[in-house]
Amino acid sequence: LSLIALTIKNRRLQKKLREEKQNSSALKRITKWTNLISNNPASRLVKVLQDVQSGKKVDMEVIAELLSRIKSHKGGDFYKPELNADEFAKVSEDNKAFADYLKYNLMNNFFDTSAGSSSGSMNLNRSNRSGSLASDKAASDKAICDILRTVSDKSAVGSPMQNFRPDSPFSKSLNNVDELLARDDLWIPNDAIKRLENIGCWNIDPFHVSSISNGHPILTIMYNIFTTDLDLGTHQSGGMLKRLKINERKFWKYVQVIESQMRPENVYHNATHVADVVHNMLWLLRDGELAGRLGLCEWEVFASLFACMIHDFDHPGVSNDFLVRTSHKRAILYNNQSVNENWHVAQAFGLLNREDGDLAWDEEWTEDQIFKFRKLCISMVLATDMARHFELLGKFKARVAECDDACTDAYDPAESKDRESVLVMAIKACDIGTQGKKWKLARKWATIVQVSACITHPRLLPTPPFLSLIRLMKRRRRIQKSWKLTFHFLQEEFFSQGDKEKMLGMLPSPLCDREAVDIVKSQIGFIDAVLFPLYEPLSKVLPELKSVLAQLEHSKSMYEQELATRRQNSREKSKTR
Known part of the structure; x- marks a missing residue:
């Protein structure tokens, strides 16, 4: 028996070594793009200080450049990747469409709005306003209204699939909260929610979850998380709502309202995507050991999952840049800053403050609890704005640059700001991690x-x-x-x-x-x-x-x-x- 046990143990050890070797070889092949993204003033400043500390000779031209950046008061530029590198030129030559996306969508906060592709579009748009579009203002206004539903437009969205598939998973959503709250027959009772055997598995199929739940993947994922005893650090997900003094009846009604506002016509920013992001965070908290390594308290664990659930609430299906260039009401409201993300988190929390109180699941929380919870959720949701990607990534990489694989000294679990910094990167990884699933x-x-x-x-x-x-x-x-x-x-x-x-x-x-x-x-x-340079330092x-x-x-x-x-x-x- 001892020989059999030893053989089994040896096989497990060999399997683990093979997996570690495979992961290590994969990491070595990532260096090209990671180095390109890391080439910014912040990383060079860290390198200069390390050279000074170790007594090495320092390049005075590098110091002069860094001093110039500091004196210019352009703090954000410290994390701007140097896109003039030969590697980026090769990328642009081979795939200009993606190179433009990288520069003008993920880095537009580093550029003057009077330059680049966005401004070209804006100037063309303005010239058209003074021309053919300006000649028929009513038609122009109607066209824009048809393209984007504004803040006040909450008409129900009809799916073209309804004529062919009445039970289509994406045909069940409503876009009127008052109507939803007024009708008892629209609520899904808890005992009717599907149970998932593979909850917590990284490769769970959210499309399948949406199909078996008749278009309610968010409700299904959330319910399975908080009614199953999953170990999340020192906490268990089962019974968490009760321990946090959350009104469960109102909370599950709130979740269904959130799902009802996910527009079924969106190809990506829909309920299936949100459910996937929530479940990715669950995997990080449990199997990724995020909750345990950071020592997250129970409300922080809940906030991490909640932020994922609301991070694309009522998404219009177009980018921030589009809303800004069309002078949409949301862009005006949020001064062109993270327009969609500000809308998502503001409207989601606004539901808690309805006069009827039907969705106020936090009614027993103190003012201090609500403040801390909302502050963390805001930070996490706003971090999903890809225009801030390289700024946030640059700051994070500067913290972990000199860490070994364990990286236990880069972040202090006792510091709330450190925990928040890692959670910010975690939700980003959850939001754009679809290509990290099985093929x-x-x-x-x-x-x-x-x-x-x-x-x-x-x-x-x-x-x-x-x-x-x-x-x-x-x-x-x-x-x-x-x-x-x-x-x-x-x-x-x-x-x-x-x-x-x-x-x-x-x-x-x-x-x-x-x-x-x-x-x-x-x-x-x-x-x-984007993905390699994000997941590599987070790993x-x-x-x-x-x-x-x-x-x-x-x-x-x-x-x-x-x-x-x-x-x-x-x-x-x-x-x-």
């Missing part, structure tokens, strides 16, 4: 956008060469109709925004022009330039994330294979012509 699921997320392009362009549908012309036309019409029935409700969120911008006489935002975007190349670029604080890094590497290799196959097919076709 089948990662490709499914990417396919959502890619399929919509094929629907709009029937010429991209496969054409069997052996069919006659008549049979070919019939088959293509049949395939096109089938694809429309299956995917029409996805609404092409990103390409749709580009179409709206063209209609208004604006330049399409990066990655929003259906005629210029290569989905596969963009996914490779996003993994390289120093949370070592379990190395498994996600390995999966990101696998996803990238699969996209590269797909790209290589496509290029090979293109070369073969050109030879046969």
